[in-house]
Amino acid sequence: MTGVLPDLLPGPGDPPLRVLFCGINPGMVSAATGHHFARPGNRFWPALHRAGFTPTLLRPDQQAVLPSLGLGLTNLVPRATARAQELTAEELTAGGQRLRELTERVRPGWLAVVGVTAYRVAFGEPKAVIGPAERRLGSTRIWVLPNPSGLNAHWTLPAMAEEFGRLRAASALASDDPGGG
Structure with a gap:
């Protein structure tokens, strides 16, 4: 990706890409620091940890x-x-x-788009909801997650972490199936 924040993708020696998380766009703090979801108050990192994706609560600089x-x-x-x-x-x-082009190249098991409104516009699916989507990008399944921005008052951190946890469980189940589930 040519932009403010480069994509963070596995390299040689890393395990296969189970989940590719996709933010809407970098905020000003992320652009200034070079780290995804860097604005204080953004709940991405706590939700990721509470859902069991990471063994510890990571900071954006990690x-x-x-x-x-x-x-x-x-x-x-x-x-x-x-x-x-x-x-x-x-x-x-x-x-x-x-x-579509990125998932064809890197073939993650799941693409997790954070932000249902952005997903609806990006993929022309005005009735999309939070959760697993019917659409696939090749073999990659899609999960729409709530926007973790602190500006999204509709979702509490515990509810957000629960939804992230549903994705984690689905991605763990699918990891045994090379076809993605």
Whole structure:
């Protein structure tokens, strides 16, 4: 990805990519620090840990640990903004196309898009809901997660961690099946 934050993907010696988490776009703090989900108050890292994806609560500056756990990070749109609402529908749609190409190349078991509204626009699915999606990108299954931004007051951290945990359980089950579940 050519943007403010590079994709964080497994390299040689890392386990296969079980879940590729996809943020909407970098916020200003992430752009300034070079770390995904870096804004104080963002609940991505606590939800990831509470769901059992990571053995400890990671800080954004520890994101390089994720590939060793079979996890990766990317964004729908590379442009940094203060709020995701500043993005255009065209940018989100282009991001959906980029994700199709990326998943074809790296073949994660699951693509986890954080933000149902962005997912709806990016993939032209206006009725999409939180949870596993019917759509697949090749062999990659999709799970739509709530946006972990502190601005998303509709989801508490415990509820968010529970949804992340559903994905973790599904990705663990699918890890025994090379076809993705």
